[in-house]
Amino acid sequence: MQTRHWPDHGIPCRERSISSWCRRIVAALCITALCGALSACSAPRIDGRAESEHQPSACESAYWTADASTATMNGRHHIIMRYLAAKQAVGQWSEVAATCTQRFAQGTIRSAQAEHVAVTLGTRLGGNDTYRTVSDDSLRQVLGIDLDGATLGAMSLAEDRAGFVMEVLAARDTPGATLSRSDRHKTAGQLLFTASGLSRDPREKVYDIQKILASPTSMTDSTTGLSVPTTALTEIDCAREQLAAMADDGASAKSKHTDKTGNNTNGSGDTDSATDTTDVNATDTNTVGTENDARLRVLSTLISSHITSAFALGYPDMDAFLFS
16 A cells, blocks of 8 residues: 655654644733733723713703703793793702802893793783792891801892882882882891891991982983883892892802812812711701702892892893893
């Protein structure tokens, strides 16, 4: 029988076996090195993952909710949908004013605008919607709010001045001016002064009203150049003074001392770790934050009520005349 010989291509059998074995070892070492390198690398970022895992703050949630309701209110929807959205937006924008450090004025004004739309649409639907007012008991809750006494003092002064002007206009039978409106302003001024804790009363009791006496029916708004009813201008000026006082305060109470998580904060919103704060203290801080938010809502509603009064008395509700 003839013996077959497989071609060896010039390489002896033993040498081929050793060469094959070496190649396997080299391949294994390369794979091991590659795995080590991969394990040292971080996992690749999945687009949208970080965004989806972001937890919105109380301010962000409040703002997005209010903005969505306002979009429906101003959209081309059925009047009932717009009316219901406006009703929701009133409270939602008040929440923005209370929870967003830099959006107190925006939330307050937007709340007034939404309320004006709700009352207007409600009237068209045959309802009896009325504008909000702040009771004396609600204003007493402001006592203890985390704001500078000077801020509340300035708001008190604005209320007292508006009450004095309304009293003079009511005595001259100016349309829209009533003694009850005057009394509400003066009472609010007294309660705000009490809450301020100031030793010196900033209210003057008697004010220069020469321009008012010269133009008891209509006046030119120095801020916008519009000719508006004097009563409406009195209300909007009161609101402007109070919003300016809040802006001068620098920040809401939470940003000055503590936020809702129990972290110390400064005016820029940066936080420092509160490592010594226990769970009990964190709960107390959250409670304080919640109580202060409630007090800020009262102040926001008070100022909104002056803005809606101005709308009812003939002041325009467009953004251009309200946001400076």
